[in-house]
Amino acid sequence: MENIIYSGEWLALASAVVWAVAVILFRISGFRLHPLGINLGKNLFALVLIFLTTMITGAGFCPQAGLKPTLLLLLSGFLGIAVSDTLFLWTLRLIGASLTAIVDCVYAPFVIGLSYLFLGERLTWVQLLGVVMIVSAVVTISASDTDNGRGPLTRKNLVLGIILGITAMAFVAVGIVIIKPILKDVPVVWATGVRLVGGTLPLIFIPLAPARRQDFRPLLKLSTWKVLAPASFLGTYLSLMFWIGGMKYTFASVASALNQLSTIFIFILATVFLKERATTWRVLAVALAFAGAFLATF
Numbered sequence: 372m373e374n375i376i377y378s379g380e381w382l383a384l385a386s387a388v389v390w391a392v393a394v395i396l397f398r399i400s401g402f403r404l405h406p407l408g409i410n411l412g413k414n415l416f417a418l419v420l421i422f423l424t425t426m427i428t429g430a431g432f433c434p435q436a437g438l439k440p441t442l443l444l445l446l447s448g449f450l451g452i453a454v455s456d457t458l459f460l461w462t463l464r465l466i467g468a469s470l471t472a473i474v475d476c477v478y479a480p481f482v483i484g485l486s487y488l489f490l491g492e493r494l495t496w497v498q499l500l501g502v503v504m505i506v507s508a509v510v511t512i513s514a515s516d517t518d519n520g521r522g523p524l525t526r527k528n529l530v531l532g533i534i535l536g537i538t539a540m541a542f543v544a545v546g547i548v549i550i551k552p553i554l555k556d557v558p559v560v561w562a563t564g565v566r567l568v569g570g571t572l573p574l575i576f577i578p579l580a581p582a583r584r585q586d587f588r589p590l591l592k593l594s595t596w597k598v599l600a601p602a603s604f605l606g607t608y609l610s611l612m613f614w615i616g617g618m619k620y621t622f623a624s625v626a627s628a629l630n631q632l633s634t635i636f637i638f639i640l641a642t643v644f645l646k647e648r649a650t651t652w653r654v655l656a657v658a659l660a661f662a663g664a665f666l667a668t669f
Contacts, residue, residue: 379621383629386613391472391636393606395644397460398468400599405586406460407577412590412599414452414571417607421564434561440553444562445569451546452570458539466524466532469647469657472637473512474536476505476660481544482627490551492624497666501628504663509533511656544627547618554619562619563612631664 400409463471480502486492513533546566554562578587589595617626638657641647 379617379619379626380629382613382620383617383626384632386610386617387630387633388636389605389613390610390630391633391640393602393610394463394468394472394633394637395640396598396602397606398463398641398645400595400602401460401464404589404595404599406457406464407574407583408587408590409460409599410453410457411571411574411577411587412595413456413603413607414567414574416600416603417611418564418567418571420604420608421560421567424560425564428560434558436553436557436561440550440557441565443550443553444557444565447546447550448566448569448571449546449573451543452566453573455539455542455546456570457574458535458542462532462536462539465528465535467647468641468645469638469649469653470512470529470532471536472634472641473508473653473656473660474533475540476508476631476634476664477537478540478544479624479627479631479664480505481541482548483624485544485548486551486623489548490623492622498624501663501666504659504666505631508656508659508663509537511652511659547614547627548623551618551623554615559612559616559619563615566611566615567607628664631660634660634664 397409397413404412459471459475462474466474483492483498483502513529550562550566577583614626614630617629634657638649638653642649
């Protein structure tokens, strides 16, 4: 039973499912809230939930993990949450949910490549073919006639969104690969909490700048949290724990490829609930990205 509960593959898949729903909610929040505001709000909300989870489960707040693992987790949080999530949310705002999901498929190639270089995980020709297909999917959408769910996309916003999305995935890939070796020795909930701290602390100081305060004022309104609270619960609390658990209990390359299944779920949800167009180019890009992510698991 323990092997089933803690299966890295199942946790990675669960992360993809809840993340897909959260992305749709973050997209809705992004219509009225700046990406920096969304990022800070979701992180603070998830930190409260992590604190409550730790208290309820009786887990220790300061396990004997050592200074180096703690610092690596904090750095991982800074790269993968403070920086990457802000860029991701900006991408979501610029090009919409379905296109963002396709761009984010470059996450798997980044993790697979870094795992090969630094973790000694295998890299086969089939995996390389998967990487090529994912990159082809990104190229496909860059040449397509698209909109972001709120009207036609300008070429400038499309290119900027793709660049920001790829950069976001590079940061999150580095953030997870640097902590992969230590995850086997630390509790999942504690690791999630420390990463969140590392991703939240840098953002707390931004509202102190007078020029940026307006980006965070909506967080003081109760109406903002009607969407942001469930998005944070799914996308930052649950998905992050499932994601780290998947990385802990299976190969990073396998977990990252299963995470990419969120592309399919996001595309369907964005089409149904956000009324984003399911054009021929998008369907082709999703098919390429999905097939590439699948091949990357071999």
